[in-house]
Amino acid sequence: MPLSLSDPNWYPIASSEDLPFRHVYQGQLLGRELAVWRADDGNVNVWENRCLHRGVRLSIGINEGQELKCQYHGWRYANRSAGCTYIPAHPADAPARRIENRKYPVREAYGLIWSAANDEKPFAPFPGAEGQSWFALRPMPVNAAPEDVVAGLARLAPDDQPADLLPGLTVRLGEIVYFVQPVDAGRAVIRGLLPETPADALAALRHHNEHLTHLRDRLERAAARKPAPEPLQPIYEKVSADLATMPDIAVPRGNTLNVVVSRKWQSADGVIGFELADRDGKHLPTFQPGAHIDVHLPNGLVRQYSITNGPGDLLSYVIGVKQENASKGGSKVLVETVREGDVLAISEPRNNFPLRRDATRTVLIAGGIGITPLLSMARFLDKSSLPYELHYFTRNGESVAFKSELDALHGAVHVHTGLARDAIRGTIDQVLGPHQFANHVYICGPGAMLEMVQETAARLGWPDEAVHFEYFQNDKTIDASSAFDIELARSAMTLHVPAGKTILEVMREAGLTVPSSCEQGACGTCLTTVMEGEVDHQDVYLNKSEKASNTCMMTCVSRAKSARLVLDI
Amino acid sequence: MTITLYDFELSGNCYKLRLLMSILGLPYDIVPVDFFPGREHKADWFLRLNPFGQLPVLKDDDLVLSDSGAILAYLAKKYDASGQWFPDDPAITAEILRWHAVADDITATSSAARLALGYDYDFDIEKSQKGAHRIFRLIDEHLWFGEREGRDWLCAPSHPTTADIACFPYVMLSEEGGISRQDYPALRRWTDRVRRIPGFTVMSGIFPAGPAKVD
Ligand SMILES: N[C@@H](CCC(=O)N[C@@H](CS)C(=O)NCC(=O)O)C(=O)O
Numbered sequence: 001m002p003l004s005l006s007d008p009n010w011y012p013i014a015s016s017e018d019l020p021f022r023h024v025y026q027g028q029l030l031g032r033e034l035a036v037w038r039a040d041d042g043n044v045n046v047w048e049n050r051c052l053h054r055g056v057r058l059s060i061g062i063n064e065g066q067e068l069k070c071q072y073h074g075w076r077y078a079n080r081s082a083g084c085t086y087i088p089a090h091p092a093d094a095p096a097r098r099i100e101n102r103k104y105p106v107r108e109a110y111g112l113i114w115s116a117a118n119d120e121k122p123f124a125p126f127p128g129a130e131g132q133s134w135f136a137l138r139p140m141p142v143n144a145a146p147e148d149v150v151a152g153l154a155r156l157a158p159d160d161q162p163a164d165l166l167p168g169l170t171v172r173l174g175e176i177v178y179f180v181q182p183v184d185a186g187r188a189v190i191r192g193l194l195p196e197t198p199a200d201a202l203a204a205l206r207h208h209n210e211h212l213t214h215l216r217d218r219l220e221r222a223a224a225r226k227p228a229p230e231p232l233q234p235i236y237e238k239v240s241a242d243l244a245t246m247p248d249i250a251v252p253r254g255n256t257l258n259v260v261v262s263r264k265w266q267s268a269d270g271v272i273g274f275e276l277a278d279r280d281g282k283h284l285p286t287f288q289p290g291a292h293i294d295v296h297l298p299n300g301l302v303r304q305y306s307i308t309n310g311p312g313d314l315l316s317y318v319i320g321v322k323q324e325n326a327s328k329g330g331s332k333v334l335v336e337t338v339r340e341g342d343v344l345a346i347s348e349p350r351n352n353f354p355l356r357r358d359a360t361r362t363v364l365i366a367g368g369i370g371i372t373p374l375l376s377m378a379r380f381l382d383k384s385s386l387p388y389e390l391h392y393f394t395r396n397g398e399s400v401a402f403k404s405e406l407d408a409l410h411g412a413v414h415v416h417t418g419l420a421r422d423a424i425r426g427t428i429d430q431v432l433g434p435h436q437f438a439n440h441v442y443i444c445g446p447g448a449m450l451e452m453v454q455e456t457a458a459r460l461g462w463p464d465e466a467v468h469f470e471y472f473q474n475d476k477t478i479d480a481s482s483a484f485d486i487e488l489a490r491s492a493m494t495l496h497v498p499a500g501k502t503i504l505e506v507m508r509e510a511g512l513t514v515p516s517s518c519e520q521g522a523c524g525t526c527l528t529t530v531m532e533g534e535v536d537h538q539d540v541y542l543n544k545s546e547k548a549s550n551t552c553m554m555t556c557v558s559r560a561k562s563a564r565l566v567l568d569i
Numbered sequence: 570m571t572i573t574l575y576d577f578e579l580s581g582n583c584y585k586l587r588l589l590m591s592i593l594g595l596p597y598d599i600v601p602v603d604f605f606p607g608r609e610h611k612a613d614w615f616l617r618l619n620p621f622g623q624l625p626v627l628k629d630d631d632l633v634l635s636d637s638g639a640i641l642a643y644l645a646k647k648y649d650a651s652g653q654w655f656p657d658d659p660a661i662t663a664e665i666l667r668w669h670a671v672a673d674d675i676t677a678t679s680s681a682a683r684l685a686l687g688y689d690y691d692f693d694i695e696k697s698q699k700g701a702h703r704i705f706r707l708i709d710e711h712l713w714f715g716e717r718e719g720r721d722w723l724c725a726p727s728h729p730t731t732a733d734i735a736c737f738p739y740v741m742l743s744e745e746g747g748i749s750r751q752d753y754p755a756l757r758r759w760t761d762r763v764r765r766i767p768g769f770t771v772m773s774g775i776f777p778a779g780p781a782k783v784d
């Protein structure tokens with residue numbers, strides 16, 4: 001029976017032992033080349049062996065623990081999602097990238113790594129698999145057609161105990177099960193399993209290896225007498241342009257997903273940790289260090305929280321929430337009413353606080369709850385063995401959040417507790433020092449601290465591009481003095497926006513239902529696509545490149561520089 | 570002491586010496602020899618250094634040496650204070666020389682295929698590729714059982730020796746000769762280990778490995 005590219009069966013493609021940490025294994029199944037790697041969390045990834053950038057083999061790339069880095073131009077892809085997390089040619093840029101490599105299904109079982117060409121069939125154990133502690137033999141690659149290899153294995157059976165041919169190119173000979181991995185039309189790998197670890201494992205491995213070597217030599221001699229079969233011609237279905245290329249501008253899509261609160265705990269005095277997971281245990285979308293999610297609260301409010309996770313940690317997002325005494329609305333609801341097991345809607349991750357990974361020195365400065373995005377950044381830098389210093393200022397020792405996560409870092413982590421304002425200023429002064437080429441500082445914390453760091457950095461000669469921070473609140477004074485027309489393309493309406501009124505208000509007065517939440521240009525709910533006209537952006541939600549693209553706007557605060565705006569409403 | 574390496578940048582045999590000297594932290598000068606396309610290794614001045622007309626040649630003060638394996642042994646015996654790279658033990662010396670010979674077989678096959686494909690050499694490509702696969706199969710098996718026996722390197726000691734340096738370059742460059750290493754997973758893992766030796770250095774076509782996992 002000839003091999004089919006669309007064969008839905010699961011086949012072993014490697015032994016578990018073939019995948020030590022920080023290694024990339026090169027495999028192949030039904031003609032398709034695979035890059036296979038184990039992340040530091042144990043998860044095995046089976047991906048198409050091509051970088052989306054220039055098609056270079058990912059099997060020569062670097063397994064950085066939770067990300068795979070392409071050897072050529074350094075694109076990085078996340079464990080589990082295969083989502084691209086960093087493009088060195090755009091180090092300061094973080095549109096919501098959706099670049100994602102092709103992945104294949106994967107299972108680790110019985111000492112083997114299994115995969116399939118497509119998702120059609122769920123993984124099922126081979127007959128008789130359960131109840132044994134299988135022991136894998138040394139795999140034996142054979143340059144012969146997989147069906148000939150199956151036949152050759154079957155011929156090894158003694159006359160009184162014929163071989164048992166199981167579905168999926170599998171042969172059982174007595175207690176040994178042999179799987180034939182169809183590498184290509186003329187190539188296979190024999191992967192044998194013994195039902196338990198033999199008493200003298202090494203002797204048994206050598207014995208079976210010798211046995212299979214003889215079989216291989218016979219099969220290859222026979223194959224050499226026949227015309228070589230045509231190799232399979234896998235069609236590399238192009239990853240859609242949407243997924244494979246860097247969008248000039250990623251208009252945030254406003255999709256929400258439902259997650260369950262899988263854990264809620266007191267991380268420190270005044271800080272509650274929340275772990276949010278997919279309800280079916282699937283991985284969540286790729287995020288970049290510094291990214292945040294919008295959390296839709298039961299009382300209808302939307303609040304932003306930074307993801308604290310490290311690279312490739314996609315089974316849940318962990319956020320930290322400040323337990324404010326006098327907090328109105330936002331955090332209070334999360335802290336007081338949301339419980340473990342509750343379902344919340346969140347947005348896909350967005351990043352307005354991108355981390356460059358080409359700095360010679362990275363300084364991370366956190367004040368209080370501001371540790372959350374910086375913890376994520378530190379974890380990314382840590383995994384890539386890039387140098388960084390994290391300075392975390394808290395009121396006292398009890399308010400140090402995410403302590404065990406900080407302890408697990410290898411970089412320079414300094415916790416400064418109980419310092420008075422002047423002492424904080426002095427420390428920051430010392431920590432920053434005069435600016436040097438390719439130094440970058442990232443700050444997250446209370447407004448006063450942000451200003452202090454910005455001031456200090458400016459005084460020490462740090463240029464604006466080297467000082468990074470993020471706003472969750474719009475503290476800017478909104479200039480509502482302009483007057484202009486808006487043309488609503490889908491509603492076929494033209495409205496006038498006078499000075500002192502927002503676009504949002506004018507649309508509502510005209511009877512349109514348009515969503516909004518914070519109404520200060522911080523949450524992203526009122527995001528609207530712009531078709532024509534020049535926008536006067538006044539929000540803190542869109543990042544620089546999004547603003548510059550002039551393709552979207554926040555109607556609650558932003559206005560027009562041109563006399564007319566055409567909106568997709 | 571003044572060490573001078575007569576070197577061609579793209580030669581794996583010259584790279585062996587750069588690699589060991591980098592690991593040992595030995596300073597040396599380079600005299601570039603235009604092997605391709607200039608064929609300077611057949612020029613009179615070079616033949617006076619090595620009548621066999623082959624790179625690399627290494628000069629240590631007045632001593633002139635050729636053959637990469639011989640030079641690896643010399644450098645290790647003379648300059649490696651740790652005694653690890655070419656141990657005195659007779660059995661291990663024999664093991665290492667055995668693998669130096671394999672390294673020459675790898676040059677005759679994998680390097681020949683690369684020269685034929687990339688440098689216009691008139692070698693039998695298919696024969697060279699087949700020969701390389703035959704050797705890679707045996708090394709993969711040796712290394713696979715080594716991993717089971719707690720031996721991470723080609724020879725018995727629990728650390729790399731010049732045997733690993735000698736075999737490494739043309740294993741790593743095999744794809745330039747159209748020889749895939751997909752069927753040799755243990756060999757591929759060993760190339761990660763070699764690339765993690767402190768002091769490791771690269772050449773064109775050989776990339777560094779990332780750091781190992783630290784807990
Ligand atoms: N066994 C020698 C082989 C050296 C060798 O093949 N060198 C190549 C350059 S990488 C060469 O000079 N070839 C020219 C020739 O053999 O004529 C060694 O290891 O040094």
Ligand code: FES
Nearest residue numbers: 051053054070073
């Ligand atoms: S080909 Fe992978 S980053 Fe360019």
